Amino acid sequence: MKALAFDVFGTVVDWRAGIIGELEKFGKSHGLQRDWPAFADNWRVGYAPAMDRVRRGELPWTRIDDLHRAILVDLLIAAGIGAGDSDIDHLSRAWHRLDPWPDSVAGLTRLKQRYVVTTLSNGNVSLLTNMAKHAGLPWDCVISAELFCHYKPDPEAYLGCAELLDIAPAELTLVAAHPADLRAARAAGLGTAYVARPLEYGPDREPYDVASDHFDIVATDFVDLADQVGA
Known part of the structure; x- marks a missing residue:
């Protein structure tokens, strides 16, 4: 070796504790209360299906940053949460932190x-x-x-x-x-x-x-x- x-x-x-913490900060700054641990888990669950879409040719090669952002946008819409692009960009880069x-x-x-x-x-x-x-x-x-x-x-x-x-x-x-x-x-x-x-x-x-x-x-x-x- x-x-x-x-x-x-x-x-x-x-990742889980970090993402929950980032979501809690996002919620506090926007006056939102949600089940953030469940939100974090759903964000992670979306990762494998998103990669499979690339493997099947439904999407071109896509960086994980971009897959993470797309999954996040879908989750925010499903939860009825509105956010600006800058807020979404910052939150989607929680995986960097x-x-x-x-x-x-x-x-x-x-x-x-x-x-x-x-x-x-x-x-x-x-x-x-x-x-x-x-x-x-x-x-x-x-x-x-x-x-x-x-x-x-x-x-x-x-x-x-x-x-x-x-x-x-x-x-x-x-x-x-x-x-x-x-x-x-x-x-x-x-x-x-x-x-x-x-x-x-x-x-x-x-x-x-x-x-x-x-x-x-x-x-x-x-x-x-x-x-x-x-x-």
Whole structure:
């Protein structure tokens, strides 16, 4: 293993708490009361179907920023919420301002002493760069599905990441909290490291049992991951 590529939303940053917080600020500034946790969940739920529209050719290649904004507009309309373009633009970029899980920065800092550490996210390059600046994430580089015009779990994203790093797929390990992402990476020839994020979808979600998936590494957090790989 020469490099670790990290899924970002949910694995490195706590998207749900961050988006709920941004929605609450938006609601307060507009005198609105809504079920903001449910709104945040619906915003995230719209992400996969939006990417599928691109895969089916119903939309041209589209950055995640633009998909996020379109989903947000639909949700605001459905909720009967009026907002100006500048307010929508600011709120849609809440995904740029997410905070890391408590162990993320410390774990990444250790890991990069021994390995190349990069993002491998469907988030676009500007989103990931702004997020790194906001959250203090010490990436060696920022690699996005945008560079390949293929969202994960398309194999082009995993293989393209290895190619950009000039290493074999087997020398690259994907780190993710999402088993489907890891399975797709394994099918493309990458190593796999599952990191548990039991609070990603809130405290009421049942923990996922990954024992049957046989991932190469199973860790409780990034510090535990660093311990396991000798960083």
